[in-house]
Amino acid sequence: MTFPKLKKSLGQNFLKDEFYISKIIESFNLKPDDTVLEIGPGGGALTKRITGRVKKLYAVEIDQRLIDNLEDKISDDDFVLFNEDFLKFDLVENIQEENIKIVGNLPYHVTSPIIFKVMELASEVNNDKLKIQSLTIMIQKEVAERIVAKVNTKAYGVISVFTRFFCEPEILFDIPPEAFFPKPKITSSIIRFNFTTGNGNLQKVKDMKHFRSVVKTTFLNRRKMLRNTLKAFIDDPGLITTVEVTKRPENLSVADFISLSNEIYLL
DSSP: OOOOOOOGGGTOOEEOOHHHHHHHHHHTOOOTTOEEEEEOOTTSTTHHHHTTTSSEEEEEOOOHHHHHHHHHHOOOTTEEEEOSOGGGOOHHHHOOSSEEEEEEEOOGGGHHHHHHHHHHHHHOTTOOSOEEEEEEEEEEHHHHHHHTOOTTSTTOSHHHHHHHHHOEEEEEEEEOGGGEESOOSSOEEEEEEEOSSOOOHHHHOSOHHHHHHHHHHHHHTTTSOHHHHGGGTOSOGGGOOSSOTTSOGGGOOHHHHHHHHHHHHHO
């Protein structure tokens, strides 16, 4: 298997292990009538196995050097390739179908922004043009473990709260460094975010910007009690009744943070 020249600034690592490539494709749960959007197809290891199995495949690749290679490898009429930065890509404008599954092998340095972009779009109340069913991606194992971390654990933090605000994430399996070229120093994980069952959290929050601020501010000093960190929002945190201010942020569930945020916002 030959690979294009790497561009270090994009954090490129190409899959080479056929066993894990097949296992990843299986984890996508593809159906003949699916519309799929692949983020960062790279050398096309996953792309060429998705085409022909689904109704339509869109792919967004930031590296211009890989575009010609992908177009040469895949001539399927149902394949549409965009040479764009996914973080700037307008899904609603460019995706014609209403229901899509998003998949990909994400560069580790842009993992969180991409995940949050997809989650927010999937949860938008007024978005009737595009419905995202799921996001199944490969990311750094350490990040995946923080995403699925439970309340009252050391790994539980901002990304855990924000992710569970939108959906219930699930780690499917790990992928060793040996499955890539070049070989990275870390283990990767395949994680799935399922959006088909909404939790209604977006409708429960009085102000999303305020909610984000409360979560981030409290976790900046995660070892401090809430009665200390919440002084950034309220002069007397003792007035708060929705949660115990002697707790620390890792002790609060998503529902607790929603209640806390709403109470402070209305004070």
